[in-house]
Amino acid sequence: MTFQVTILGSGSALPQPGRHFSSQLLTAGHECFLIDCGEGTQYRLLEQKFRPSRLRAIFISHLHGDHYFGLFGLLNTLSLGKRTEELYLFGPKGLGDILTEVFRHSSTRLSYPLHYHDLDADNPGPIWSTPTLTIHTLTLRHRVPCTGFVFREKSRARRIIKEKITLDMTYEHMRLLKEGQDVYDKEGKLLYTYEEYTLAPPKPRSYAYCSDTAYLPDLVPYLQDVDLLYHEATFLDDLTERANKTFHSTAAQAARIAEQSNIGKLLIGHLSSRYLDSDASLLEARSVFPNTFMAAEGVTFEIAAQ
Incomplete structure (x- = not known):
């Protein structure tokens, strides 16, 4: 199953050539999700040759314009395209009133059902589940x-080793093996062990999105062992005091x-728009955590199955 993140916009509050306002497209199998929706996001989707009608849900981190001013146009465009499939929208308290x-x-009367859910930033936890993913929130x-x-990708069933399938192996036998259970006959005799007849499923993959936030070590327990993390890095470390005052983070x-x-x-x-290129930010971050890349x-960043 495909599990990947495409960066649509990675800029901050002020517009800048080559950097667009915050937005990312997460694809998990056949499910597509938008994370933040800064101004111009629908144009970025067109540039990626992505049909916005494929979106199943949109997640908005907070009500600063560079993270959601593109939402109105996108929702209207979906309606003009005669979308009928329901769309889920998760965002901060107040966003529903703004849209209304x-x-x-x-x-504006949308052509499709829009299911809006308020997020309580002070009470993190699970907010939604799809056939492929579970989604949890973090307090920034x-x-x-x-x-x-x-x-987080949901755990998948174990995989039957095709070469070991026998003629007397029933569907129920294979179902039990895929669930990690040994199979016995009516007399209690062991027929098949799941360890011999199946392979372990790939490790569930995960992606975390930490939008605008001050340096917050409290996040660490919730991010343990995540495969891919996006974390804002508005300033360099020489502007730590500025970062603290504006509730942003440095690359380090x-x-x-x-x-x-x-x-x-x-x-x-x-x-920050004060940095004309990203070289210094990337160098600073890599001095602490070498496996760092610019968004x-x-x-597109693929999270490979293991």
């Missing part, structure tokens, strides 16, 4: 309530979170 006012004043520390997200701080969490790979982004526009 925008739709009321623009006389920013100037407004801000939520992070962890997407993002890397320390990654190191302490024993993650597989770190993506950094949301760089650059248009790049």
Whole structure:
């Protein structure tokens, strides 16, 4: 199953050539999810030759414009395209009221059911489950309530070794083996052991998205062993005081979170517009956590099955 993240936008509050406002596309098998929706996101989706109608859900981290001002246009475009399939939207308290006012004043009536769910940034935990994923929230520390997200692949069944299938092996036998159970006959005689007839499933994969946040070591227990982590890195370490005042992180701080969490790979982004390129940020983060990469526009990061 495909499990990948495509960076649509990784900029911060001010527009800058080559950097777009925050947005990411997460694909898990046939399910597609949008994480944040900064201004112009629907154009970024078109550039990726992705049909927005494939989206199943949208997750908004907080109500700063660079993370959700593209939402109104995208929702309207889906309606103009005559979407009928329901869409799920998860966001901070207040977003539902904003959407209601925008739709009321623009006389917008969506062609599809939009299921909106308020997120309580102070009470993290599971918020949704799909056939392939579970989604949990994280409490981030920013100037407004801000939520992070962890997407975890559900465990899959064990795999039958085709070469070991026998003519007298029934569907029920194979079902039990896939569930990791040995198979016995009616007299209690052992017929098949799951260890001999099946292979362990791939390790469930995971992705965590930590939007705007001050350096927050409290996140570490919730990020343990995540395969891929996105963490904002607005400033360099010489501006730590500035980062503290604005409730943002430095590249080195993002890397320390990654190191302490024993993650597989770190993506950094949301760089301040004062940095014309990302070289210094990447170098600073890699000095702490070598397996760090820039969340650059248009790049897709695949989380491989193990």
